[in-house]
Amino acid sequence: MNTRNNAVLFEFTSGHHAAIGLHEVAELVLSPKLIPVPLAPDYCHSLCIWQDHAIPFVELAPLIGQRSLDKIQLALVVTYFARPNGEQRWGALGLSAYFRTVSVGDDAACLLPQDSSAWPSIAHSCFQLVDENVPILNLDALFEQRLELFSRLKNPNRHP
Amino acid sequence: MNAAAAGYALICFDGLDLLIDQHAIVSLENMIVLQGKNDEVKASEVIAGDACEVHSLTAQLVVADKIDTRCRYIVVLQADEHRFGITVDSVQSLPIQDPKLHALPACMSISESPIKAYVQVKERIAFCCDVSTLWCRIKSSESRHEYKE
Numbered sequence: 001m002n003t004r005n006n007a008v009l010f011e012f013t014s015g016h017h018a019a020i021g022l023h024e025v026a027e028l029v030l031s032p033k034l035i036p037v038p039l040a041p042d043y044c045h046s047l048c049i050w051q052d053h054a055i056p057f058v059e060l061a062p063l064i065g066q067r068s069l070d071k072i073q074l075a076l077v078v079t080y081f082a083r084p085n086g087e088q089r090w091g092a093l094g095l096s097a098y099f100r101t102v103s104v105g106d107d108a109a110c111l112l113p114q115d116s117s118a119w120p121s122i123a124h125s126c127f128q129l130v131d132e133n134v135p136i137l138n139l140d141a142l143f144e145q146r147l148e149l150f151s152r153l154k155n156p157n158r159h160p
Numbered sequence: 161m162n163a164a165a166a167g168y169a170l171i172c173f174d175g176l177d178l179l180i181d182q183h184a185i186v187s188l189e190n191m192i193v194l195q196g197k198n199d200e201v202k203a204s205e206v207i208a209g210d211a212c213e214v215h216s217l218t219a220q221l222v223v224a225d226k227i228d229t230r231c232r233y234i235v236v237l238q239a240d241e242h243r244f245g246i247t248v249d250s251v252q253s254l255p256i257q258d259p260k261l262h263a264l265p266a267c268m269s270i271s272e273s274p275i276k277a278y279v280q281v282k283e284r285i286a287f288c289c290d291v292s293t294l295w296c297r298i299k300s301s302e303s304r305h306e307y308k309e
Contacts (some may be wrong), residue, residue: 035285038176038221038275040268049264049283056265083197144266 009134010076010099013061013069017134019127022101024078024139028088032075040154042068043147048092050077056143060092063147064116077081080139091143102129104136119145168279170286171235171248172257173228178220179254179279179284184291186236186243188251193234194227212236215298216243221274223301240293256281259287272297 007019027050034046034057042062048053057075059068074095082089108127112119112135119126122142123135168179194214216228231247261277263269269276274293279286 033283036219037278038287039273040264041205041270043264044267047278047285049285052282054262054278054280054285055269058267085285088266142267146267146269152202157188 005099005101005103007102007104007136008076008099009102009129010093010095011097012059012094013066013096016064016066017132018060018123019102019104019134020078020093020139021113021136025099026077026079026081028095028099029075029077029092031073031091031095034072034075037108041146048075050075050090052090053090055090055092057092057094058142060093064072069096074098079135080143082144083140089143091139096140118147168254168288169235170210171246172254173217173231173246173248173251174219176221179286179288180235180237180291184237184239186238189234189236190246191229191232191234212243212245214247216247216300220305221294221297223298237291237295239292242295244295254279254281254286256301 006022008022008025008140009019011016011017016101029048029050033049034048035049035054036052040046043060044056044058045068046057052129059072060069072094074097075092076095076099077090077092079090081087104127108129108132110126110128112123112126113133119135122138124138126135128134129149167182169182169185170180171180173291214227215230216224216226216236218224226248231249231253233248234245235248235251236243236245241290254278259279261279263277264275274288274290274291274297275287277288
Protein backbone atom coordinates (compact mmCIF):
# COMPACT_ATOMS: atom_id res chain seq x y z
CA MET A 1 0.00 0.00 0.00
CA ASN A 2 1.19 3.48 -0.81
CA THR A 3 1.63 5.20 2.57
CA ARG A 4 1.93 8.71 1.19
CA ASN A 5 -0.78 11.07 2.36
CA ASN A 6 -3.46 11.23 -0.29
CA ALA A 7 -6.44 12.81 1.45
CA VAL A 8 -7.33 15.89 3.46
CA LEU A 9 -9.29 15.31 6.65
CA PHE A 10 -11.26 18.19 8.12
CA GLU A 11 -13.77 18.85 10.87
CA PHE A 12 -16.87 20.67 9.61
CA THR A 13 -18.66 20.85 12.94
CA SER A 14 -17.75 19.68 16.40
CA GLY A 15 -16.88 15.98 16.32
CA HIS A 16 -17.83 15.47 12.65
CA HIS A 17 -15.23 14.97 9.94
CA ALA A 18 -15.18 14.54 6.18
CA ALA A 19 -12.38 14.15 3.66
CA ILE A 20 -11.49 15.06 0.10
CA GLY A 21 -8.62 14.07 -2.15
CA LEU A 22 -5.38 15.96 -1.61
CA HIS A 23 -5.39 16.94 -5.29
CA GLU A 24 -8.75 18.69 -4.80
CA VAL A 25 -7.42 21.27 -2.33
CA ALA A 26 -6.67 24.75 -3.66
CA GLU A 27 -6.18 26.95 -0.59
CA LEU A 28 -7.13 27.43 3.04
CA VAL A 29 -8.61 30.89 3.54
CA LEU A 30 -8.67 32.57 6.94
CA SER A 31 -11.60 34.90 7.62
CA PRO A 32 -13.20 34.35 4.22
CA LYS A 33 -15.14 37.17 2.61
CA LEU A 34 -18.69 35.81 2.38
CA ILE A 35 -21.66 37.47 0.69
CA PRO A 36 -25.06 36.06 1.68
CA VAL A 37 -27.28 35.05 -1.25
CA PRO A 38 -30.97 35.85 -0.71
CA LEU A 39 -33.20 32.75 -0.46
CA ALA A 40 -30.31 30.32 -0.94
CA PRO A 41 -30.50 27.01 1.00
CA ASP A 42 -29.08 26.92 4.54
CA TYR A 43 -26.13 24.77 3.56
CA CYS A 44 -24.93 27.06 0.75
CA HIS A 45 -26.04 30.45 1.95
CA SER A 46 -23.19 32.57 0.61
CA LEU A 47 -20.78 33.30 -2.18
CA CYS A 48 -17.12 33.43 -1.17
CA ILE A 49 -14.85 35.98 -2.77
CA TRP A 50 -11.61 34.18 -3.63
CA GLN A 51 -8.92 35.54 -5.92
CA ASP A 52 -11.39 38.13 -7.25
CA HIS A 53 -13.91 35.42 -8.12
CA ALA A 54 -17.20 34.55 -6.47
CA ILE A 55 -17.42 30.85 -5.67
CA PRO A 56 -20.14 28.91 -3.83
CA PHE A 57 -19.58 28.37 -0.11
CA VAL A 58 -20.97 25.17 1.43
CA GLU A 59 -21.42 24.16 5.06
CA LEU A 60 -21.90 20.44 5.58
CA ALA A 61 -23.44 20.70 9.04
CA PRO A 62 -26.95 21.86 7.94
CA LEU A 63 -26.97 19.08 5.34
CA ILE A 64 -26.84 16.46 8.05
CA GLY A 65 -29.15 18.25 10.47
CA GLN A 66 -26.48 19.95 12.56
CA ARG A 67 -26.30 23.63 13.39
CA SER A 68 -24.33 26.00 11.19
CA LEU A 69 -21.08 27.39 12.51
CA ASP A 70 -21.62 30.43 14.71
CA LYS A 71 -18.72 32.23 13.10
CA ILE A 72 -17.02 31.13 9.92
CA GLN A 73 -13.29 31.67 10.28
CA LEU A 74 -11.92 29.03 7.93
CA ALA A 75 -12.83 28.15 4.36
CA LEU A 76 -11.16 25.41 2.38
CA VAL A 77 -11.16 26.29 -1.31
CA VAL A 78 -11.51 23.15 -3.39
CA THR A 79 -11.47 22.37 -7.09
CA TYR A 80 -13.23 19.72 -9.12
CA PHE A 81 -14.28 18.90 -12.66
CA ALA A 82 -17.97 19.36 -13.33
CA ARG A 83 -19.92 16.79 -15.26
CA PRO A 84 -20.69 16.47 -18.08
CA ASN A 85 -18.32 18.89 -19.80
CA GLY A 86 -15.32 18.38 -17.52
CA GLU A 87 -14.95 22.10 -16.82
CA GLN A 88 -12.74 22.88 -13.84
CA ARG A 89 -14.60 24.72 -11.08
CA TRP A 90 -13.98 25.94 -7.55
CA GLY A 91 -15.98 25.99 -4.36
CA ALA A 92 -15.36 26.59 -0.67
CA LEU A 93 -16.12 24.43 2.37
CA GLY A 94 -16.65 25.77 5.88
CA LEU A 95 -14.26 24.27 8.46
CA SER A 96 -14.46 24.41 12.23
CA ALA A 97 -10.73 23.62 12.68
CA TYR A 98 -7.54 23.33 10.65
CA PHE A 99 -7.36 20.33 8.34
CA ARG A 100 -4.68 17.64 8.24
CA THR A 101 -3.52 15.25 5.58
CA VAL A 102 -3.91 11.51 6.00
CA SER A 103 -3.14 8.34 4.12
CA VAL A 104 -6.24 6.42 3.11
CA GLY A 105 -6.10 2.94 1.65
CA ASP A 106 -8.71 0.50 0.39
CA ASP A 107 -8.30 -1.58 3.54
CA ALA A 108 -9.91 1.26 5.58
CA ALA A 109 -13.12 1.32 3.51
CA CYS A 110 -16.35 1.17 5.51
CA LEU A 111 -20.03 2.07 5.34
CA LEU A 112 -21.16 5.69 5.25
CA PRO A 113 -22.26 7.22 8.57
CA GLN A 114 -25.86 6.47 9.45
CA ASP A 115 -26.54 9.89 11.00
CA SER A 116 -27.96 11.38 7.82
CA SER A 117 -29.58 10.33 4.57
CA ALA A 118 -27.52 13.03 2.84
CA TRP A 119 -24.25 11.14 2.69
CA PRO A 120 -25.06 8.77 -0.22
CA SER A 121 -25.84 11.83 -2.36
CA ILE A 122 -22.65 13.75 -1.62
CA ALA A 123 -20.01 11.14 -0.81
CA HIS A 124 -18.01 8.83 -3.07
CA SER A 125 -17.07 6.42 -0.32
CA CYS A 126 -16.03 6.26 3.31
CA PHE A 127 -13.12 5.15 5.47
CA GLN A 128 -12.67 4.22 9.10
CA LEU A 129 -10.53 6.52 11.23
CA VAL A 130 -10.26 5.36 14.84
CA ASP A 131 -13.95 5.08 15.80
CA GLU A 132 -15.39 7.43 13.18
CA ASN A 133 -16.67 6.64 9.68
CA VAL A 134 -15.34 9.51 7.54
CA PRO A 135 -17.10 10.19 4.21
CA ILE A 136 -15.02 11.14 1.17
CA LEU A 137 -16.91 13.94 -0.57
CA ASN A 138 -18.05 13.96 -4.17
CA LEU A 139 -17.48 17.66 -4.88
CA ASP A 140 -19.28 17.62 -8.22
CA ALA A 141 -22.39 16.24 -6.52
CA LEU A 142 -22.09 18.72 -3.66
CA PHE A 143 -21.71 21.88 -5.73
CA GLU A 144 -23.44 21.06 -8.99
CA GLN A 145 -26.89 20.10 -7.80
CA ARG A 146 -29.56 21.53 -5.55
CA LEU A 147 -29.86 19.15 -2.62
CA GLU A 148 -33.15 18.57 -0.82
CA LEU A 149 -31.93 16.60 2.12
CA PHE A 150 -32.89 16.26 5.72
CA SER A 151 -31.32 14.61 8.69
CA ARG A 152 -32.83 11.28 9.56
CA LEU A 153 -31.72 11.05 13.13
CA LYS A 154 -30.30 14.28 14.42
CA ASN A 155 -32.93 16.79 15.40
CA PRO A 156 -31.79 19.02 18.26
CA ASN A 157 -35.39 19.86 19.17
CA ARG A 158 -36.49 16.26 19.40
CA HIS A 159 -36.34 14.44 22.69
CA PRO A 160 -35.60 10.72 22.74
CA MET B 161 -25.16 32.78 -18.64
CA ASN B 162 -22.71 35.47 -19.60
CA ALA B 163 -24.78 38.25 -21.02
CA ALA B 164 -24.11 41.91 -20.64
CA ALA B 165 -25.85 43.49 -17.65
CA ALA B 166 -26.48 46.84 -19.29
CA GLY B 167 -29.92 48.33 -18.69
CA TYR B 168 -30.03 47.56 -14.99
CA ALA B 169 -30.31 49.91 -12.03
CA LEU B 170 -28.53 49.09 -8.79
CA ILE B 171 -30.72 49.49 -5.72
CA CYS B 172 -29.55 48.94 -2.15
CA PHE B 173 -31.45 48.17 1.06
CA ASP B 174 -30.64 46.31 4.29
CA GLY B 175 -27.10 45.74 3.03
CA LEU B 176 -28.32 43.97 -0.12
CA ASP B 177 -27.42 45.11 -3.64
CA LEU B 178 -30.07 44.28 -6.23
CA LEU B 179 -30.06 44.80 -9.97
CA ILE B 180 -33.43 45.75 -11.41
CA ASP B 181 -34.28 45.99 -15.09
CA GLN B 182 -34.60 49.72 -15.72
CA HIS B 183 -37.70 49.09 -17.83
CA ALA B 184 -39.45 47.80 -14.70
CA ILE B 185 -38.85 51.05 -12.81
CA VAL B 186 -41.80 53.43 -13.00
CA SER B 187 -40.53 56.19 -10.75
CA LEU B 188 -38.30 57.10 -7.87
CA GLU B 189 -40.05 58.79 -4.96
CA ASN B 190 -38.86 60.44 -1.80
CA MET B 191 -39.97 58.75 1.42
CA ILE B 192 -41.73 61.99 2.32
CA VAL B 193 -44.54 61.06 -0.07
CA LEU B 194 -45.64 58.25 2.25
CA GLN B 195 -48.80 58.98 4.14
CA GLY B 196 -49.24 58.13 7.81
CA LYS B 197 -45.81 59.13 9.07
CA ASN B 198 -46.49 58.28 12.68
CA ASP B 199 -45.16 55.61 14.99
CA GLU B 200 -47.61 53.05 13.69
CA VAL B 201 -46.12 52.79 10.24
CA LYS B 202 -47.55 49.75 8.54
CA ALA B 203 -45.87 47.33 6.19
CA SER B 204 -48.02 48.51 3.36
CA GLU B 205 -48.40 52.20 2.69
CA VAL B 206 -49.85 54.24 -0.10
CA ILE B 207 -48.07 56.80 -2.17
CA ALA B 208 -50.11 59.97 -2.38
CA GLY B 209 -51.81 60.48 -5.72
CA ASP B 210 -51.12 57.37 -7.76
CA ALA B 211 -51.80 54.77 -5.13
CA CYS B 212 -49.72 51.62 -4.83
CA GLU B 213 -48.49 49.39 -2.05
CA VAL B 214 -45.08 50.09 -0.58
CA HIS B 215 -43.06 47.47 1.26
CA SER B 216 -39.74 47.24 3.02
CA LEU B 217 -37.79 44.06 2.37
CA THR B 218 -35.01 42.45 4.35
CA ALA B 219 -31.72 41.29 2.83
CA GLN B 220 -33.33 37.82 2.57
CA LEU B 221 -36.19 39.32 0.50
CA VAL B 222 -38.64 38.82 3.33
CA VAL B 223 -41.34 41.47 3.70
CA ALA B 224 -40.58 43.44 6.87
CA ASP B 225 -43.31 43.93 9.46
CA LYS B 226 -42.84 47.68 9.30
CA ILE B 227 -41.72 50.20 6.74
CA ASP B 228 -38.03 50.95 7.22
CA THR B 229 -38.16 54.69 7.81
CA ARG B 230 -34.38 54.93 7.60
CA CYS B 231 -34.63 54.41 3.85
CA ARG B 232 -34.48 57.56 1.77
CA TYR B 233 -36.34 56.56 -1.37
CA ILE B 234 -39.11 54.43 -2.77
CA VAL B 235 -38.60 52.67 -6.08
CA VAL B 236 -41.93 52.11 -7.80
CA LEU B 237 -41.85 48.97 -9.91
CA GLN B 238 -44.11 47.53 -12.58
CA ALA B 239 -44.63 43.77 -12.55
CA ASP B 240 -47.00 42.78 -15.35
CA GLU B 241 -50.29 44.45 -14.34
CA HIS B 242 -49.16 45.26 -10.81
CA ARG B 243 -47.43 48.36 -9.55
CA PHE B 244 -45.71 48.37 -6.16
CA GLY B 245 -42.98 50.21 -4.30
CA ILE B 246 -40.05 49.10 -2.19
CA THR B 247 -38.05 51.29 0.14
CA VAL B 248 -34.35 51.64 -0.63
CA ASP B 249 -31.26 53.40 0.67
CA SER B 250 -29.93 54.28 -2.76
CA VAL B 251 -30.46 53.90 -6.49
CA GLN B 252 -27.71 54.22 -9.05
CA SER B 253 -26.51 52.93 -12.37
CA LEU B 254 -23.93 50.13 -12.32
CA PRO B 255 -20.50 51.61 -11.49
CA ILE B 256 -18.69 49.45 -14.09
CA GLN B 257 -18.68 49.24 -17.87
CA ASP B 258 -19.57 46.03 -19.68
CA PRO B 259 -20.58 44.07 -16.59
CA LYS B 260 -21.12 40.34 -16.99
CA LEU B 261 -24.07 38.44 -15.58
CA HIS B 262 -23.12 35.14 -13.94
CA ALA B 263 -25.69 32.44 -13.25
CA LEU B 264 -26.02 31.46 -9.59
CA PRO B 265 -24.19 28.18 -8.78
CA ALA B 266 -26.47 25.18 -9.22
CA CYS B 267 -26.50 24.36 -5.50
CA MET B 268 -27.94 27.82 -4.71
CA SER B 269 -30.53 28.01 -7.43
CA ILE B 270 -34.18 27.78 -6.37
CA SER B 271 -36.93 27.85 -8.97
CA GLU B 272 -39.22 30.14 -6.94
CA SER B 273 -36.49 32.69 -6.23
CA PRO B 274 -36.42 36.01 -8.10
CA ILE B 275 -32.62 35.79 -7.94
CA LYS B 276 -31.07 33.85 -10.82
CA ALA B 277 -27.85 35.67 -11.54
CA TYR B 278 -25.35 38.13 -10.18
CA VAL B 279 -22.80 40.71 -11.20
CA GLN B 280 -19.50 41.01 -9.38
CA VAL B 281 -18.08 44.46 -8.76
CA LYS B 282 -14.73 43.81 -7.08
CA GLU B 283 -15.67 42.41 -3.62
CA ARG B 284 -19.27 43.45 -4.00
CA ILE B 285 -22.00 41.25 -5.45
CA ALA B 286 -25.19 42.64 -6.95
CA PHE B 287 -27.96 40.13 -7.47
CA CYS B 288 -30.14 40.31 -10.56
CA CYS B 289 -33.79 40.33 -9.47
CA ASP B 290 -36.80 39.44 -11.59
CA VAL B 291 -39.50 41.95 -10.65
CA SER B 292 -42.48 39.74 -11.51
CA THR B 293 -41.19 36.90 -9.35
CA LEU B 294 -40.44 39.37 -6.59
CA TRP B 295 -44.02 40.61 -6.72
CA CYS B 296 -45.33 37.03 -6.47
CA ARG B 297 -43.12 36.53 -3.43
CA ILE B 298 -44.43 39.69 -1.77
CA LYS B 299 -48.04 38.72 -2.44
CA SER B 300 -47.56 35.22 -1.06
CA SER B 301 -45.97 36.74 2.03
CA GLU B 302 -49.00 39.00 2.48
CA SER B 303 -51.29 35.98 2.18
CA ARG B 304 -49.40 34.27 4.97
CA HIS B 305 -49.81 37.37 7.15
CA GLU B 306 -53.56 37.38 6.49
CA TYR B 307 -53.80 33.70 7.27
CA LYS B 308 -52.10 34.28 10.62
CA GLU B 309 -54.65 36.97 11.50
